[in-house]
Amino acid sequence: METSQFPLGKIGLAGSPPASANIGSLPPPAYTPAQSGALPAGFSSLTFNAAGEPKPTVDQCIFHLKLLEAFHRLRQDVGHTDGLFGIQDRLAQSLSSQTPEQHDVALAQVREKRWAVYVARAVDRFQSWWSSSRISQGHPDQRFTQSHLAHKAGFEDTPSSGAPRNVTPEDLPPLDVLMVWHSYMLNPRDFFEDCIRLGRLDFWATGMPWRPVNSCIDNASCRYEAPAGARLRFEAATGRAWDNLHDPAEKILRCPACLANVAVPWTTCGARSDYNHQSIDSLLTSQGVGYADRLFSQLCGRCGRVMNHDALRVHKFRRDLQLLLHEDLPMPGTILSLTGLPKSAAKRGGLRRHPVTFPNRLLKAGLKTRILEITDPHARTLASMSDIKDAIQHAVLQERSLIREANDRIISASLLRPEKIAIRRMMSRYWENSSPFALDLVGAVVRQGSFVQKMHSIDWVHSPAVTSTMRRLVEKYERFFQIMAANPGRVVVPTLDVDLAWHTHQLAPPSYYAYATMRTQIFIDHDDKIDEGKLGDAFTWTSKKYQKMFGEAYAECACWYCASTRELQRSTASQIFGSIGGVETRLEASDPPREVGKGAHVSAHGAVDTARDPVVARAAAAKLDAAYRQACERARKKGRPIPKRSRSADAAAYGSWGYPVPAGYAPHMGDRCTGGFYAANPACMSVEEGAAGNCAAGTCGGTVAAGG
Numbered sequence: 088m089e090t091s092q093f094p095l096g097k098i099g100l101a102g103s104p105p106a107s108a109n110i111g112s113l114p115p116p117a118y119t120p121a122q123s124g125a126l127p128a129g130f131s132s133l134t135f136n137a138a139g140e141p142k143p144t145v146d147q148c149i150f151h152l153k154l155l156e157a158f159h160r161l162r163q164d165v166g167h168t169d170g171l172f173g174i175q176d177r178l179a180q181s182l183s184s185q186t187p188e189q190h191d192v193a194l195a196q197v198r199e200k201r202w203a204v205y206v207a208r209a210v211d212r213f214q215s216w217w218s219s220s221r222i223s224q225g226h227p228d229q230r231f232t233q234s235h236l237a238h239k240a241g242f243e244d245t246p247s248s249g250a251p252r253n254v255t256p257e258d259l260p261p262l263d264v265l266m267v268w269h270s271y272m273l274n275p276r277d278f279f280e281d282c283i284r285l286g287r288l289d290f291w292a293t294g295m296p297w298r299p300v301n302s303c304i305d306n307a308s309c310r311y312e313a314p315a316g317a318r319l320r321f322e323a324a325t326g327r328a329w330d331n332l333h334d335p336a337e338k339i340l341r342c343p344a345c346l347a348n349v350a351v352p353w354t355t356c357g358a359r360s361d362y363n364h365q366s367i368d369s370l371l372t373s374q375g376v377g378y379a380d381r382l383f384s385q386l387c388g389r390c391g392r393v394m395n396h397d398a399l400r401v402h403k404f405r406r407d408l409q410l411l412l413h414e415d416l417p418m419p420g421t422i423l424s425l426t427g428l429p430k431s432a433a434k435r436g437g438l439r440r441h442p443v444t445f446p447n448r449l450l451k452a453g454l455k456t457r458i459l460e461i462t463d464p465h466a467r468t469l470a471s472m473s474d475i476k477d478a479i480q481h482a483v484l485q486e487r488s489l490i491r492e493a494n495d496r497i498i499s500a501s502l503l504r505p506e507k508i509a510i511r512r513m514m515s516r517y518w519e520n521s522s523p524f525a526l527d528l529v530g531a532v533v534r535q536g537s538f539v540q541k542m543h544s545i546d547w548v549h550s551p552a553v554t555s556t557m558r559r560l561v562e563k564y565e566r567f568f569q570i571m572a573a574n575p576g577r578v579v580v581p582t583l584d585v586d587l588a589w590h591t592h593q594l595a596p597p598s599y600y601a602y603a604t605m606r607t608q609i610f611i612d613h614d615d616k617i618d619e620g621k622l623g624d625a626f627t628w629t630s631k632k633y634q635k636m637f638g639e640a641y642a643e644c645a646c647w648y649c650a651s652t653r654e655l656q657r658s659t660a661s662q663i664f665g666s667i668g669g670v671e672t673r674l675e676a677s678d679p680p681r682e683v684g685k686g687a688h689v690s691a692h693g694a695v696d697t698a699r700d701p702v703v704a705r706a707a708a709a710k711l712d713a714a715y716r717q718a719c720e721r722a723r724k725k726g727r728p729i730p731k732r733s734r735s736a737d738a739a740a741y742g743s744w745g746y747p748v749p750a751g752y753a754p755h756m757g758d759r760c761t762g763g764f765y766a767a768n769p770a771c772m773s774v775e776e777g778a779a780g781n782c783a784a785g786t787c788g789g790t791v792a793a794g795g
Contacts, residue, residue, distance in 0.1 A: 141602055142565065143591040145557040150301045151591045152548040156309040158266050159543040162536065165205045166198035171332070173357025174201050178367060193367040200371045203533075204354045207379035208331055209263035210528045211338060213271075215325040216260050222252050222293055231284050232415040233447065236422070237438055239431040245283055246429070246600045249292030256299040257316035263331045264321075265311075269295065270531040275593050276427045276612045277525035279600070283422055283429070285523070295594035309548070338378045343402040344464040345390040352377040392464070397471050399521035404475055405462040411447055412455060419516035419525055421446050425505055427610030439495040442505035446513045448493035454482050472517055479510060538590070541583055556584075564588035570632055572606045578625035579632075582642050589613065 169176045179193035235242050252258075259265065272278050272295065282291035303313045318329040328334050337350040354377035356370065376384045385394045410416040421444050424430040432441035439448070450458070457478050461470045482489050483502065490502065520527040547553050567585045571577075581589055592599045593613055603611040626642075633641035722729045 141598060143561060143588050143595075145554060145561060147297055147595075148557040148561065148587055148591045149548070149553060150297045151587065151594070152542060152553070153304045153306075153309055154265075154269070154300060155539050155542045156548050157262060157304050157311045158269075158539050160309060161262055161266070161311075162202055162539070166202050168201065171201050172204045172336075172354055174204075174354070175357065178357075178370065196367050196371060200354075200356060202536075203529075204377075204379040205263070205331060206267075206529050206532050208334060208353060209267050209532070210522070212261070212325070212327050212331065212334065213264045213267035213528065214522065214524075215327055216264050216321065217287070217290075219324040220260070221258055221320075221324075222254060222290060230286060230414065230416060231422075233417050233438055233444060234415065236417070236432045236441065236444065239433040242429050242431045245288065246279075246291075246597055249282070249288030249290070249597070251292045251294075252289055254293060254296035254299055256302055256314050257320055259296075259299055259303060259313050259317050260321055261313070261329050261331065262311040265300070267528055267532055269594070270535045271524070271528055272594050272596060273535060273590055273613055274526055274531055275596060275599060276423060276610060278596065279427070279610070280419070280422050281525050284417065284419065291596050294596050294598075340378070340385075340394060340399075342387040342390060342392060342394065343398065343405075344392040345387060347387060347389040349385060349387050349394065351383070351385045351394070353379045356380065393469060396521060398469060400472050400517050400519075401462050401470050401475065402464065403521050403523075404472070404517050405459070405464075408450060408455060408458060408462075411450060417444060418447055418450070418513050420512035420514075421509060423610075425508060426608070427612060428604065436495075442503055443509050445493065445502075445506040445509045449479075449482060449489065449510075452493040453486075453489050454478065457482075475517075476514065479514070483510070538583075538586065542587065545583065560584035560588050564592070566633070566637055568603075568606055570629065570636065571611060573636075574632065575607065575609070577628065578621065580622060580626040580629045 165171065174197060176194060176197060179190055179197050185193070241248075260268070279291060282288050304311050321327070321329055337352055340349050340351055341347070342349055354375050356375040356377070372381055376382055381396075383394075383396050386392070387394060407416075407418055411418055422429070424443055430443070432438045432444065438444055458475060460466075461474050461478065463470075494506075516525050519530070522528060542548075547556055550556060563582075564585050567579065567581060567589070571579045590613075592602065600610055603609065630641040633639070719729050
């Protein structure tokens with residue numbers, strides 16, 4: 088019988104709030120009989136549609152809800168396991184003079200840190216499965232090179248060139264690995280690019296295998312139980328244990344300098360015994376030096392070189408540059424067009440002028456010498472990603488002859504906008520990311536956590552009316568796409584119901600690609616990182632546009648944010664049309680209003696903090712404050728409950744660990760993770776030109792550099 092490499096502690100019921108919770112009169116979230124019982128009887132008669140369905144089906148959305156509930160229960164089990172990874176609940180009791188509320192917040196932070204370590208391990212396990220699974224087997228002898236970009240027929244047919252695999256339950260990975268795969272596909276352009284570049288187009292063509300996945304999720308408990316054959320196949324292919332917690336407590340890294348194998352701990356946050364004078368935030372963000380900790384640092388026992396996250400990212404860049412120089416493999420981010428399509432270089436002067444591949448030409452033209460020099464692992468000074476950024480910046484702004492050589496131009500040395508963006512997009516693959524993938528998958532999983540929590544809170548999966556609910560949201564999703572098609576260049580923000588259909592569609596990549604490009608001529612990306620302030624503004628615009636096009640309210644949630652957004656919508660529309668009777672009629676028909684947190688609220692799981700101009704932030708907050716006051720006054724006149732904004736009243740802000748999250752000005756309806764608990768902050772990005780984490784001055788688009 089296998090034994091865990093970590094102390095498991097005592098596991099309670101998944102989702103149950105801790106016994107120590109003390110938050111005044113606010114009751115903790117608890118399972119109702121419907122939640123703890125079996126799913127509606129109709130689940131047994133659901134059908135499995137072919138992978139080629141042009142749009143998400145009702146049944147696929149229901150299967151997706153089951154899977155999300157399984158993810159939610161996994162997170163609860165991990166977070167509430169006292170002592171996991173050596174991280175004890177007693178850390179939350181170490182502070183003196185705590186109020187009950189401070190203790191609850193500290194305990195939630197402890198649980199978040201356990202989850203951070205678990206997800207980092209899950210991503211590492213996914214990488215092993217990606218490389219060895221029968222589903223994802225690539226063709227090493229057919230590696231994608233720049234020459235493929237020059238062939239119009241072959242390259243532009245890439246979206247339909249993979250062969251879907253017939254996946255059985257025995258082919259499925261453990262739930263933690265499945266969770267990473269799920270989040271990966273919800274970044275469709277990154278997933279597509281990686282499948283092309285790394286020779287995994289069969290993976291792309293297969294998508295989420297709903298039939299075997301659904302068969303492994305129990306209808307009564309929503310627990311994931313794959314057959315014994317799946318366990319044997321996974322362990323044989325990857326050399327990993329089926330259970331995440333049975334894998335070793337250390338990760339093996341190869342030293343970039345001497346290539347020695349170095350065993351590093353996943354976290355050291357639980358290794359200390361004296362916590363009396365430490366804040367929890369300081370302890371969990373500043374004291375850990377393991378691989379899953381933000382301040383990871385390890386000396387190589389053979390050569391004495393320091394390994395940290397930035398050093399590993401530099402090594403990744405150097406390795407990719409060498410593959411470009413010696414095997415002509417394009418750098419990450421230099422394959423797809425600005426619209427996400429595989430556009431060949433055949434019509435644009437060939438590879439010598441193709442804007443997307445400009446970074447590759449710049450590196451080959453001479454920049455390679457400087458970068459190989461500063462990234463030499465044997466150099467006396469350890470290079471950083473900022474050093475690479477500075478080298479590119481110098482080339483772009485100062486070495487005009489290098490640009491002419493890269494673009495085969497005699498006179499002009501100015502960069503075109505697509506060339507500038509190509510540089511930023513290449514660099515975005517390295518900021519906060521040392522993995523072989525186009526993005527940090529730990530962050531991708533964490534940002535999906537808020538959406539998973541909301542789907543659990545709304546609890547459509549246990550509703551007797553789940554089929555009709557899914558039917559309505561699929562229709563609303565089609566309307567959502569109509570808005571995007573009619574308004575190119577605008578950010579259109581989904582509500583939670585629309586986002587469920589959108590996510591479900593992206594889990595069938597070729598189908599989603601065909602649907603999006605047919606309607607918009609663009610491979611619409613699912614923006615996994617967006618400035619929370621811009622998200623709020625875009626949601627207000629989307630609500631107005633939806634009402635104008637379809638005569639119905641977009642968001643009918645009763646929370647303060649949606650009420651304020653409707654007030655902004657009402658104000659603008661009344662200036663133009665005199666009234667918005669359609670919205671008023673729809674709202675009046677909802678009596679009483681939907682419970683806070685149970686309606687179709689804005690989907691904000693991808694919202695991240697940015698270094699916004701404080702003047703702009705204050706202006707946006709003031710505007711929302713004014714709209715909120717108007718919403719309260721309107722509610723009083725109509726005899727409806729006032730949309731409360733207080734911490735205790737905003738029950739929709741319950742976090743994943745059973746405690747409320749303070750409501751701010753952004754449209755968050757789920758828990759906000761503590762970014763410092765992760766190796767790369769999944770909840771923040773910088774959009775300032777030249778800032779650490781961004782690309783070189785002389786290029787453009789801050790969110791591109793952040794992976795947006």
